[in-house]
Amino acid sequence: MTVSAPAAPLVIEAGTGRLSVGFRDLWSYRELLYFLVWRDVKVRYKQTVLGAAWAILQPLLTALVFTLFFGRLAGIPSEGLPYPLFAYAGLLAWTFFAQGLTQSAASLVGSANLITKVYFPRLVIPLSSVFAGLVDLAVAFPVLGVFLLFYRHRPGPELLCFPAFLLLALLTVAGVGVWLAALNVEYRDVRYVVPFLVQLWLFLTPVIYPASAVVRQLERLGLPGWLVGINPMAGVVEGFRWSLLGAPSLTPGLLAVSVVTAAAVAVTGALYFRRVERSFADVV
Amino acid sequence: MSSDSLAIRAERLSKRYLLGERRRYRTLREALVSAARAPFRPGRTEPRETIWALRDVAFEIRHGEVVGVIGRNGAGKSTLLKILSRITEPTSGRAELYGRVGSLLEVGTGFHSELTGRENIYLSGAILGMHRAEIERKFDEIVAFAEVERFIDTPVKHYSSGMYLRLAFAVAAHLEPEILLVDEVLAVGDAEFQKRCLGKMSSVASEGRTVLFVSHNMGAVTSLCRRAIHLREGCVYEDGSSGRVVANYLAELLDGGDEDLARYRADGMGKEARIVAARLLPPDGRNVLFGDPLVVELAVEAEQALDGLSVGSSIFDVAGNCVGTLFTRETFSSAPGFRVRLNLRVAGLSLAPGLYQLGLSIGRGGQHSGRQDLDIVIGRPAFQVLPIASSDETVADWQRTWGSIVIRDCSLSVEGRERR
Numbered sequence: 001m002t003v004s005a006p007a008a009p010l011v012i013e014a015g016t017g018r019l020s021v022g023f024r025d026l027w028s029y030r031e032l033l034y035f036l037v038w039r040d041v042k043v044r045y046k047q048t049v050l051g052a053a054w055a056i057l058q059p060l061l062t063a064l065v066f067t068l069f070f071g072r073l074a075g076i077p078s079e080g081l082p083y084p085l086f087a088y089a090g091l092l093a094w095t096f097f098a099q100g101l102t103q104s105a106a107s108l109v110g111s112a113n114l115i116t117k118v119y120f121p122r123l124v125i126p127l128s129s130v131f132a133g134l135v136d137l138a139v140a141f142p143v144l145g146v147f148l149l150f151y152r153h154r155p156g157p158e159l160l161c162f163p164a165f166l167l168l169a170l171l172t173v174a175g176v177g178v179w180l181a182a183l184n185v186e187y188r189d190v191r192y193v194v195p196f197l198v199q200l201w202l203f204l205t206p207v208i209y210p211a212s213a214v215v216r217q218l219e220r221l222g223l224p225g226w227l228v229g230i231n232p233m234a235g236v237v238e239g240f241r242w243s244l245l246g247a248p249s250l251t252p253g254l255l256a257v258s259v260v261t262a263a264a265v266a267v268t269g270a271l272y273f274r275r276v277e278r279s280f281a282d283v284v
Numbered sequence: 285m286s287s288d289s290l291a292i293r294a295e296r297l298s299k300r301y302l303l304g305e306r307r308r309y310r311t312l313r314e315a316l317v318s319a320a321r322a323p324f325r326p327g328r329t330e331p332r333e334t335i336w337a338l339r340d341v342a343f344e345i346r347h348g349e350v351v352g353v354i355g356r357n358g359a360g361k362s363t364l365l366k367i368l369s370r371i372t373e374p375t376s377g378r379a380e381l382y383g384r385v386g387s388l389l390e391v392g393t394g395f396h397s398e399l400t401g402r403e404n405i406y407l408s409g410a411i412l413g414m415h416r417a418e419i420e421r422k423f424d425e426i427v428a429f430a431e432v433e434r435f436i437d438t439p440v441k442h443y444s445s446g447m448y449l450r451l452a453f454a455v456a457a458h459l460e461p462e463i464l465l466v467d468e469v470l471a472v473g474d475a476e477f478q479k480r481c482l483g484k485m486s487s488v489a490s491e492g493r494t495v496l497f498v499s500h501n502m503g504a505v506t507s508l509c510r511r512a513i514h515l516r517e518g519c520v521y522e523d524g525s526s527g528r529v530v531a532n533y534l535a536e537l538l539d540g541g542d543e544d545l546a547r548y549r550a551d552g553m554g555k556e557a558r559i560v561a562a563r564l565l566p567p568d569g570r571n572v573l574f575g576d577p578l579v580v581e582l583a584v585e586a587e588q589a590l591d592g593l594s595v596g597s598s599i600f601d602v603a604g605n606c607v608g609t610l611f612t613r614e615t616f617s618s619a620p621g622f623r624v625r626l627n628l629r630v631a632g633l634s635l636a637p638g639l640y641q642l643g644l645s646i647g648r649g650g651q652h653s654g655r656q657d658l659d660i661v662i663g664r665p666a667f668q669v670l671p672i673a674s675s676d677e678t679v680a681d682w683q684r685t686w687g688s689i690v691i692r693d694c695s696l697s698v699e700g701r702e703r704r
Binding site: 009010011012013014015031032034036039042046047115116117119278279281282 | 301366367368369370371372373374375376377378379380381382385387389390393394396398399403406407410411412413415416
């Protein structure tokens with residue numbers, strides 16, 4: 001056993017009211033985060049026939065349905081891009097968001113046995129659900145390459161910005177996920193709200209249609225087009241399309257607003273989570 | 285770490301829990317279900333909305349000390365460990381811990397049945413606070429200790445429960461914290477497993493680490509710990525050498541037969557009819573020889589004339605588990621201004637040597653489900669079953685892990701002998 005210097009003691013007392021996200025504690029438990037992500041990924045497709053193919057099938061089949069109904073039948077514009085390409089790029093971001101949201105919202109309640117038996121920074125739990133979604137995204141990603149080849153569409157230099165949009169997506173999912181996870185501990189209503197929320201949010205997000213269509217409507221009413229960006233997923237989806245496909249409708253204003261709201265949701269979410277996590281073990 | 289430096293200091297630690305709606309037991313069955321979870325809590329009257337699980341608990345533990353924490357169910361033992369392991373926050377007060385803390389509140393925390401033994405070692409290790417490099421270093425040792433080499437790449441859902449427990453304990457046992465908090469881990473598993481756990485615990489203790497050990501197993505507490513803390517109703521009742529504290533605790537479980545039964549009454553009970561006295565009939569009121577019938581003298585009072593009253597009774601072991609329940613077929617009636625004296629006689633019950641507590645109820649109506657309880661008292665009288673010294677070797681040396689009933693009515697006969 002290593003002999004440690006008489007370090008400062010671990011002090012346990014009732015909440016002092018000082019709020020922090022607790023990054024340092026979180027960082028020292030990064031290996032746990034890694035193992036939980038790994039467990040989620042490992043277990044998720046156990047005893048399924050198609051296994052990880054589900055990660056591809058979900059956005060792919062959705063893109064197919066969207067193409068048939070919205071692209072063909074409704075004739076929704078797609079910024080001059082082939083509609084399937086347009087839809088799939090948006091759905092990559094959307095599926096990551098919707099899955100991450102659903103999984104992390106349920107994560108704390110699903111880990112009640114851990115929370116009541118052992119200490120670790122509780123944020124690790126919803127975050128691991130969010131990160132596990134990255135693996136699904138990585139699996140579904142190559143299919144986009146197939147689409148690109150099929151439509152002979154070559155990505156431009158914007159592709160270099162893609163990691164930044166991936167980060168924005170992570171921030172958005174983590175922010176909303178952490179809020180819902182914490183709320184779900186006390187109010188199990190969240191369980192019923194989430195599917196509904198995801199459904200509504202899909203229509204509020206430019207996945208089926210381009211953001212430019214809404215921007216035009218807003219401007220006709222005399223409102224600024226960047227209002228669309230208040231929904232951080234608008235920035236994410238448009239950012240995915242711009243960086244991957246060179247779609248033109250991402251405006252700096254919209255992006256800036258999305259970044260700000262995503263950050264605001266994430267920071268408030270983390271702080272709210274930290275404030276209520278003290279009682280998780282007693283309530284869950 | 286020098287052996288006399290401080291490891292844990294607790295100052296006025298308190299924890300208040302908010303109760304939901306006040307519970308009323310409609311049936312004995314409900315009361316028993318809840319009693320099995322926390323048998324001695326409903327006995328006290330707590331009509332308030334909050335309950336202090338811990339109240340102003342203070343103690344200091346030095347490095348290298350192995351301290352047992354004992355007390356009835358609901359005395360605050362688990363709450364104390366949960367606060368010290370940072371699972372839940374105290375309502376007020378403060379604790380300081382000097383050194384790396386590891387807590388072991390159940391065996392198999394974080395195990396996932398779909399994952400293999402190997403995968404679970406890493407997962408569970410990480411959850412308990414081990415680093416990856418540390419787990420890798422101890423991996424072979426863990427596998428060897430658990431004796432699961434052949435099945436290490438099999439999902440643990442295919443393990444026998446014994447293998448599962450061994451592996452889970454092995455991971456936890458290889459945590460090397462300076463301060464180890466252990467709760468009732470030894471309550472699971474077979475005798476062999478418990479022996480292993482105790483062995484590992486005593487080796488941990490002899491390595492000079494600090495251990496706080498919650499247990500209902502008084503034998504384990506006295507053999508592993510030099511010091512014990514007796515918690516009672518959330519407060520430190522006694523703190524001192526384990527031999528003395530355990531002896532006083534056991535004596536107290538048996539004593540106090542004249543205590544007011546109201547302390548043991550379930551919430552909202554005892555309105556129309558009440559058990560006003562309950563004691564064991566043998567003259568000293570607390571010891572029963574193994575195999576002898578149990579005779580309880582009861583006194584019941586009622587505000588009105590009631591017909592068809594019957595008695596129900598459950599026997600609880602020292603850990604609060606219900607050993608068995610009876611309902612009498614005979615009935616009696618009450619009248620205002622009269623005290624009914626009853627003798628409840630239980631024979632043919634081979635209760636193993638040890639400490640027990642009775643739960644008593646007065647009810648009327650149907651034999652089981654239709655029965656309406658008028659009074660429920662849980663925790664009194666308490667008694668001790670003493671082994672008969674000479675006649676039966678097995679009973680004299682009865683082990684807790686064999687359960688609470690000595691099955692005596694059994695036989696073995698040779699039905700034939702054939703050449704193979």
